[in-house]
Amino acid sequence: MFKDLADFAVKYALKKGADYSEARLESTTSNTFILKNGIAEASGFDKINGLGMRIIKNKTLGFASTNDMNKEKIKKLIQNTINTTEKASKLREEINLSEEKANKDKYEVKQKINLNDIGPDEKIKILFDAEKELINTKINIPSRYLSLSDSITTEYLTNSDGTNILATVPKASFFYLLTVEHDGKTSQRIWQYGQSGGFEFVKKWDIPSIVVNEVKALQNNLKFGVKPPKQALDIVAAPQVVGIMVHESGGHPYEADRIIGREGAQAGESFITKEMLGTRIGNKVVNVVDDPLLENSYGFYKYDNEGVKARRKYLIKEGIINEFLQNRKTAYYMGIKSNGSSRSVNYDRESIVRMSNTFMLPGNYTEEELIKDVKLGIYMKNFMEWNIDDKRINQKYVGAESYLIKNGEIKEPVTRPVIEITTPQLYKSIDAVATNMEYHAGNCGKGEPMQPIPVWFGGPSIRLKKIRLGN
Amino acid sequence: MEPEEISSHVLNKLLKAGADDVIVSVSKQESSQIKFSNNLINATKTWENIDLGIFMALKKKIVLTNLKDFSLSAADDVVNKLLKFVKSASPNKEYAGIAKGPFSYKEVENGYDKKIVSLGDNAIDYVGKAINKALESGAKRTAGVFENSVANVSLLTSNDVKASDKGTHSYFSIRAFNNKFASGQKTGFSRIINLLDVEKLAEEAALISKQSLNPEHGKFGKFDVVFETLPFANIIDNLGGAMSAFSVEAGLSCLKNMIGKQVANKKITVIDDGTLKNGFNSSKFDAEGAPTQKNIMVDNGILRTYLHNTSTAKRFNTKTTANAGLLSPEPTNLIVNKGSFSKQELFEQVKNGLYITNVWYTRFQNYNTGDFSTIPRDGIFMIKNGKIGQSIKGIRISENILNLLKNVAAVGKMPERVIGWEVETPVITPAVLVKDVNITRPID
Numbered sequence: 001m002f003k004d005l006a007d008f009a010v011k012y013a014l015k016k017g018a019d020y021s022e023a024r025l026e027s028t029t030s031n032t033f034i035l036k037n038g039i040a041e042a043s044g045f046d047k048i049n050g051l052g053m054r055i056i057k058n059k060t061l062g063f064a065s066t067n068d069m070n071k072e073k074i075k076k077l078i079q080n081t082i083n084t085t086e087k088a089s090k091l092r093e094e095i096n097l098s099e100e101k102a103n104k105d106k107y108e109v110k111q112k113i114n115l116n117d118i119g120p121d122e123k124i125k126i127l128f129d130a131e132k133e134l135i136n137t138k139i140n141i142p143s144r145y146l147s148l149s150d151s152i153t154t155e156y157l158t159n160s161d162g163t164n165i166l167a168t169v170p171k172a173s174f175f176y177l178l179t180v181e182h183d184g185k186t187s188q189r190i191w192q193y194g195q196s197g198g199f200e201f202v203k204k205w206d207i208p209s210i211v212v213n214e215v216k217a218l219q220n221n222l223k224f225g226v227k228p229p230k231q232a233l234d235i236v237a238a239p240q241v242v243g244i245m246v247h248e249s250g251g252h253p254y255e256a257d258r259i260i261g262r263e264g265a266q267a268g269e270s271f272i273t274k275e276m277l278g279t280r281i282g283n284k285v286v287n288v289v290d291d292p293l294l295e296n297s298y299g300f301y302k303y304d305n306e307g308v309k310a311r312r313k314y315l316i317k318e319g320i321i322n323e324f325l326q327n328r329k330t331a332y333y334m335g336i337k338s339n340g341s342s343r344s345v346n347y348d349r350e351s352i353v354r355m356s357n358t359f360m361l362p363g364n365y366t367e368e369e370l371i372k373d374v375k376l377g378i379y380m381k382n383f384m385e386w387n388i389d390d391k392r393i394n395q396k397y398v399g400a401e402s403y404l405i406k407n408g409e410i411k412e413p414v415t416r417p418v419i420e421i422t423t424p425q426l427y428k429s430i431d432a433v434a435t436n437m438e439y440h441a442g443n444c445g446k447g448e449p450m451q452p453i454p455v456w457f458g459g460p461s462i463r464l465k466k467i468r469l470g471n
Numbered sequence: 472m473e474p475e476e477i478s479s480h481v482l483n484k485l486l487k488a489g490a491d492d493v494i495v496s497v498s499k500q501e502s503s504q505i506k507f508s509n510n511l512i513n514a515t516k517t518w519e520n521i522d523l524g525i526f527m528a529l530k531k532k533i534v535l536t537n538l539k540d541f542s543l544s545a546a547d548d549v550v551n552k553l554l555k556f557v558k559s560a561s562p563n564k565e566y567a568g569i570a571k572g573p574f575s576y577k578e579v580e581n582g583y584d585k586k587i588v589s590l591g592d593n594a595i596d597y598v599g600k601a602i603n604k605a606l607e608s609g610a611k612r613t614a615g616v617f618e619n620s621v622a623n624v625s626l627l628t629s630n631d632v633k634a635s636d637k638g639t640h641s642y643f644s645i646r647a648f649n650n651k652f653a654s655g656q657k658t659g660f661s662r663i664i665n666l667l668d669v670e671k672l673a674e675e676a677a678l679i680s681k682q683s684l685n686p687e688h689g690k691f692g693k694f695d696v697v698f699e700t701l702p703f704a705n706i707i708d709n710l711g712g713a714m715s716a717f718s719v720e721a722g723l724s725c726l727k728n729m730i731g732k733q734v735a736n737k738k739i740t741v742i743d744d745g746t747l748k749n750g751f752n753s754s755k756f757d758a759e760g761a762p763t764q765k766n767i768m769v770d771n772g773i774l775r776t777y778l779h780n781t782s783t784a785k786r787f788n789t790k791t792t793a794n795a796g797l798l799s800p801e802p803t804n805l806i807v808n809k810g811s812f813s814k815q816e817l818f819e820q821v822k823n824g825l826y827i828t829n830v831w832y833t834r835f836q837n838y839n840t841g842d843f844s845t846i847p848r849d850g851i852f853m854i855k856n857g858k859i860g861q862s863i864k865g866i867r868i869s870e871n872i873l874n875l876l877k878n879v880a881a882v883g884k885m886p887e888r889v890i891g892w893e894v895e896t897p898v899i900t901p902a903v904l905v906k907d908v909n910i911t912r913p914i915d
Contacts, residue, residue, distance in 0.1 A: 034798075036720060036721055037720065037721075039563055039564055039565050040532075040533075040560065040561035040562065040563050041533070041563055041798060042533040042534065042535055042563065042798055043532075043533070043534050043535075043556065043560045043561075044534060044535040044536055044537075045534075045536050045552065045556060046536060046537045046538070046539075047536075047537075047538050047539065047540050047545070047549070048539045048540070049539060049540040050539055060512075060515075061513065061514040061515070062514065062515045062516075062517075063514055063515070063516040063517070064516070064517040064518075064519075065517075065518050065519070065520075066518075066519040066520070067519075067520055067521060067539040067540065068519060068521060073519075077517065077519065080517060081515070081517060083592065084503075084515045084517070084591075084592050084595075085515060087592040087595050088505070088512045088515050088592075088595050090599075091507075091511060091512050091595065091598070091599050091602075092511055092512045092513075093508070093509065093511035093512060093513050119559045120556055120559045120560055121559035121560075121561075124560070124561055128561070142722065143720070143721055143722025143723075143839070144722075145721045145722060145723075177721065177722055177723065178722075179722040179839050186837060186839045186840060187837065188722065188836075188837045188838060188839060260508075260509075261508050261509050261612065261614060261648075262508045262509075262513055262614075263508075263614075264508050264509075264612070264614030264646050264648065264654075265508070265614040265615040265616065265644055265645065265646040265656065265892075266616075266892045267892075268831070268848070269651065271651075348518055348520065350514060350516060384836050384837070385834050385835060385836035385837075385842070385843065385844060386834060387832035387833075387834045387844060387845070387846055387867075388832060388846070389831075389832070389846045389848060389865075390831055390832070390846075390848050391651070391652075393865070394846065394865050394866075394867065394912070394913055395913075396844060396867060396869075396911075398836050416836070418911075420867065420911055420912065420913045420914060421913050421914070422913045425913070448504075448506070448616055448644075448892055450892075467914075468914040468915075469914070470911055470913075470914055471691070471869065471909075471911055
């Protein structure tokens with residue numbers, strides 16, 4: 001790595017009049033393998049070496065990045081950035097950062113089986129094995145798209161407050177899109193697995209079993225699915241569904257930059273205001289946290305991209321709006337300390353307020369107990385289509401693998417039950433939370449240019465009372 | 472060492488090692504962004520990027536790499552890694568080669584603007600003027616971005632392609648707010664900065680925000696909808712994705728087996744034009760070096776072709792449409808041919824309907840069938856007896872994309888140039904009227 005160059009950049013910016021400077025070096029190597037309908041579409045590997053800088057002068061923020069590690073060019077880039085901040089200062093938002101401890105640390109996520117020790121042939125073989133198992137099911141699967149990726153990123157963050165963090169995080173992910181056909185009708189599922197760590201997790205996932213279970217469930221639903229009932233009923237939502245609900249309406253609206261309006265033209269704002277802290281949004285059984293420190297999670301980090309130590313944030317505590325996700329800028333604005341939620345996806349993106357691993361905390365019931373008390377209901381194991389408005393109120397989840405519940409027992413499959421609900425109604429209708437925790441991987445979208453950032457979302461199964469399904 | 476010399480060095484080494492097809496591209500880009508919200512500049516951003524992209528086919532084994540580390544030693548390392556990597560890769564039996572040159576190319580008209588090259592800090596003045604215009608026009612708050620870039624691309628292939636292109640790009644997006652629940656958004660792009668009127672966009676966004684004050688909860692049911700250019704561009708962008716032959720093969724398209732069939736109302740013609748004058752994604756050549764072209768995709772409602780590169784075209788027994796994408800063919804600039812109605816005349820055809828000015832979070836339930844939903848945001852208005860009335864909120868379009876396109880009843884005559892956060896492919900479209908659009912909302 002070019003650590004000296006990052007250290008130099010921070011000092012040089014100060015010399016040129018910056019009040020605060022920060023440099024973030026990134027070195028990433030990654031591999032991707034794609035199998036489409038049994039054909040090895042392509043293999044690929046990428047390499048990134050780049051430097052991103054944030055400079056504050058006269059309370060004006062400038063960001064610059066380059067992948068040309070030439071000292072003279074970096075000097076010129078810094079000078080240009082300082083000139084631009086001067087010009088922008090007449091129209092700028094006043095930037096102040098919360099005072100934080102200058103951390104110095106070095107950490108690495110350990111790999112039991114190093115991703116680089118596994119050859120391309122062994123990686124793509126896993127996809128071929130999955131393809132073989134899919135064909136063996138004899139189910140009509142006209143489209144089969146499987147992709148396996150891994151990366152190792154080393155980041156060096158340094159700033160003029162004295163922060164120095166060196167972090168190495170390896171990650172692996174598996175993505176699939178499967179289309180099952182039965183009697184002229186099709187059904188699709190797209191899902192992803194992702195963790196930080198080594199190849200041991202790819203083995204542990206057991207990819208062939210994942211895809212086989214998926215197509216069996218899709219076929220079962222196409223073959224035997226009945227229309228969902230029209231009357232109000234109870235819904236037991238399993239961890240995949242709870243995970244996306246919590247991410248969309250229990251995580252995003254708690255991002256302080258949205259609340260302030262900074263993402264207004266892009267990912268939108270939030271129905272939540274600063275004044276709503278301490279007010280009730282859901283039942284007492286609802287606890288939602290964001291925690292970057294979950295070991296081997298897809299959203300893992302020990303220090304955020306401003307060097308602030310990561311910690312668990314209680315966004316909703318016993319149904320009460322408790323805390324927002326903050327970076328140093330939003331924290332200063334709200335008169336508090338950052339809680340370490342500043343992330344950028346690559347060296348060439350400004351770090352902004354992001355989720356890491358957002359999930360509902362477990363309750364006291366088993367999933368069976370949630371189901372047992374339901375006279376008429378739906379068990380929604382997973383979902384396909386979903387979306388939410390840009391203030392995070394009006395959301396929709398369409399069940400994929402779903403079943404009717406009658407008199408406390410899971411019965412026949414039900415086709416595409418639609419939950420279309422507002423956020424307050426959703427969290428107030430949760431009456432029981434189970435203990436069966438699961439975490440799922442995704443790439444959360446925010447920022448312009450877009451920064452799809454790895455996260456986990458999850459939770460246990462929950463029960464929603466008296467919901468009328470949508471069309 | 473100059474980028475071209477590195478490209479040639481890499482190409483020769485890979486061919487010597489037995490590669491059948493090689494494509495080496497070098498792209499250099501300098502870009503800037505002014506990001507603003509609450510009427511103030513949040514940050515100024517500058518990016519300098521050099522990318523080296525290599526595509527190699529050896530005995531039908533395809534390996535791609537992208538390197539953001541540009542030096543001769545890095546290039547040598549990557550060549551060695553490619554050769555090692557390809558040994559254990561698996562063959563793509565369906566691979567059918569890359570475009571055969573040499574070709575002659577035409578310059579993109581209005582594709583390069585020296586004013587953008589030398590724009591520098593003056594971009595801040597554009598943002599200042601746009602914010603002021605929005606405030607003068609009745610907005611209380613504004614947010615958005617103004618981006619400008621200069622790019623140079625060179626391409627060298629084992630099939631006698633040696634080409635280069637340069638371009639400038641300017642993009643502006645503004646969302647104007649009157650309060651949290653009253654907003655309007657407009658976006659625009661140009662390759663020539665004088666042809667991008669940021670103040671006009673700001674004014675239009677502000678007017679929508681002002682008009683959309685005090686929204687009431689919308690109702691569910693079937694409504695005739697006038698789609699403003701921004702939301703219709705969102706629909707067309709998704710259709711463009713479904714047009715890629717790769718999407719058709721991967722299960723990501725509702726257009727499978729639809730060539731020659733009706734996929735939209737006969738009033739709809741959609742063109743993909745990589746040569747378009749002042750087109751945001753216009754270029755001299757595609758990723759294989761094939762000269763870009765103008766392709767009629769949907770001709771009076773009938774699907775004529777998919778988007779192809781050389782390899783997908785051979786699989787579909789046709790010719791490339793010059794839309795490579797080395798793995799997946801991609802749309803360039805999508806154009807919806809204009810019709811004959813003014814916006815007022817579109818409204819006048821609606822007795823009881825909606826006027827939707829933006830949508831977001833478009834998600835498919837099934838790409839294969841085209842079932843999707845998307846959420847109107849910013850100004851949404853009732854249309855009663857041809858007149859725009861009460862603003863509404865809280866609704867969702869839950870539809871099928873083919874059904875929606877078949878229900879197009881009238882096409883406007885004033886196209887606009889749209890690109891943005893959710894419209895990744897530049898789309899040039901007028902407003903359209905669509906009959907019987909299914910509107911849903913959260914159930915009480």
